[in-house]
Amino acid sequence: MKGLLVLTALFVAVFGKKTFEGDQVLRITPKDEAQISLLRELSEQEHLGLDFWREPVHESLPVDVHVPFHSLQGVRAFLGYHQIQYNVMIMDVQDLLDDEEREMVKYRSFPRSTDDFVYTNYHDLNSIYSFMDMLVAENSNLVSKIVIGQSYENRPLNVLKFSTGANRPGIWIDTGIHSREWVTQASGIWFSKKIVTDYGRDPVLTDILNNYDIFLEIVTNPDGFAYTHSRDRMWRKTRKPNSGSSCVGVDPNRNWDAGFGGAGSSSSPCTETYRGPSAHSEPEVKAIVDFVKSHGKIKAFVSIHSYSQMLLYPYGYTSTPAKDQAELHELARKAITSLQSLYNTRYTYGSIISTIYQASGGTIDWTYNQGIKYSYTFELRDTGRYGFILPANQIVPTAEETWLALMAIMEHTKNNPY
Amino acid sequence: MKTFCSVWLLLSLVELSPAPPVSQEPPLACTGAPGHAPQSETAEDMASTGDLEPTHYPARRAATVALHYLNTHHGSPFRVFGLQQVHKASAEDVAAGGRKYKLDFSVTDWASGSEGPALRCSADVLFPQTERHSGPEVQLRCEALQQINRTAQEEHAFYQRYISPDSAVSARDIPDSYGNVSEEMQPFWRLARVAASFIMLRESSERTEFNMAQVASVAQQGSSEEQLMLEFVVLLHDFPSQEIIQWKLLASWSPDRGVRVLQTEWQPRCPHATKPPN
DSSP states (O other), rough: HHHHHHHHHHHHHHHEEEOOOTTTTEEEEOOHHHHHHHHHHHHGGGGGGESSSSSSTTTOEEEEEEEOOHHHHHHHHHHTTOEEEEEEEEOOOOHHHHHHHHHHHHHOOOOOOOTOOTTSSOOOOHHHHHHHHHHHHHTTTEEEEEEEOOOOTOOOOEEEEEEEESSSHHHHHEEOOOOTTTHHHHHHHHHHHHHHHHHTSSHHHHHHHHTHHHHHHHSSSSSHHHHHHHOTOOOOOOOBBTOSSOOOOOOOSSSSSSTTTTTTSSSSSTTTOOOOTTTOOOOHHHHHHHHHHOOEEEEEEEEEEEOOOOOOOOOOOOSSSSSSHHHHHHHHHHHHHHHHHHHHOOOOEEEEHHTTOSSSSSSSHHHHHHTTTTEEEEEEHHHHHHSTTTOOOGGGHHHHHHHHHHHHHHHHHHOOOO | OHHHHHHHHHHSSSSSOOOOOSSSSOOOTOBEEEEEEOOOTOOOOOOEEEETTTTTTHHHHHHHHHHHHHHHHOOBBTHHHHHHHHEEEEEEOOTSSSSEEEEEEEEETTTTTSOOOOOEEEEEEOOOSSOOOOOEEEEEETTTTTTTTTTHHHHHHHHHHHHHHTTOOOEESSSTOOOOOTTTTTTHHHHHHHHHHHHHHHHTTOOEEEEEEEEEEEEEEEEEEEEEEEEEEEEEEEETOOOOEEEEEEEEEEEEEEEEEEEEEEOOOOTTTTTOOO
């Protein structure tokens, strides 16, 4: 009920174009009849411009009143003098309305094309899936959508395929495998638009696409992602229940068959790094495994996470250096040098186990052991100030700088076929 | 849909005093030993001695501890430090057990614009080896700390604004899901971060690396002894275990006395407890 009153005030505000700067809403709790009479008297002072959302009725029933800025001092003095208890419920009505206006604008825009799409904000699953369909429709000669499987809750696992010819080797990029890492899915959207924009314009990307297909899975964990919108912004794992436990979900980046079950993952379903009952038990993971195996010619694999600002290569499950460590290390150095050139964002690089922590059953350890030499994991912005809740105004700068690193990796892959 | 969302958004903003997250009868499988982040299983002890790679995790974890220490001593609603870079690091085993790290690193003040000037610090961080966890011991020296008093005016104005008896600030989810923090809430976020640093410092070990992920709620309590009194519920993120750990705490602040943490309480955070959407 109060919500409706507030909403009404909002509409009046919007259409009346009044400003409510400095106005406050006070919640007053009269403790006896005498105080109620006083409040009624107060309400009759027209010059104060008070707007009672809840009228004084009965003692101990709260009275909510919108007090214009010019009357605030007087009203508070009145209440203080008569020892009438109150709380400031809304510190500044205009701030509230401004926030609400912003929210409404966000909901109001249903983009009709990928040029209309708001890249500078976070979107929900439906919006992202619509975006993908629009991108395909607008660029059907270049982009197609493949469904590589279903999530536990039966959501399609959509992959965008960028291809200019048949039987090409492939480059894989995924974002959003951990659902709370929102800047990654948002960056994935941006990357996909960047590819269609730059093909035919940027010589390096054009050359890459004339020789390789690019596969981009933007929402790699859609169940988790939906959950971060509806229930828990901090959700990381899949949403598959675990038998014998009331805890839900498996860490999809501990579920791969590479050092599976070793140190650096957890056997408890109630933890964030729970590895799952067996390797590839999660449909979200199995779908990629099956895709990679049946494709047979993936030559670079990049899995994108946040946060920490790192570019990492295998291994996570063992301190034995990867066979190609020297080359991977040097390529990582080049990639983050490119990244840093744009906004001076500092990245760390190295093997997973030495740089970030020991982690078993990780994605790129598996892909590397499958023979995909250029296997990398990114940890995007920031380094802990906002962490997972990176402000939306950093989405595009993050995507732009990360793209430079991706281009370095893809270009190197193309120039060093194996 | 739009109406529902608008009404819902307004309702969620217009809350009196947020109840701490409900955790009635947590299912038996609820996670988290009180006060300590659950560890990934027996991560091999990769910690080495001698010179350390400054950008890798052993040095970074120790530097993060020093950072928390710095914030507990020098943080305020208008000053909170973040780690910028570790320049040099080394570690050695200590006779009484445990490991001592020597660090040379830089921090920046997040409150001073996008990238304020870097402050150079050096620290000794000792992680004692005891049967029950006891917090690390830190000795810290930062250049030119005393010279930073440009925030005195802002602190005073902030204090005056909120010390009045009828001030009753309350808010949830700072930042919100999209990373927004309103102008008014910035100092409260910083205060929460500073107060949380007391907990993060105390709970740290060589196997943890804490950040504050979000302020779940802030509720101003009645002022006491001329201190602003704030009850926070904060979500901490531990990097190695990836766990989100929830703490309720009561903190006081005034320009003269700085931040003090009076009470802390770990709160179980059961992933399946229903929570209002963001």
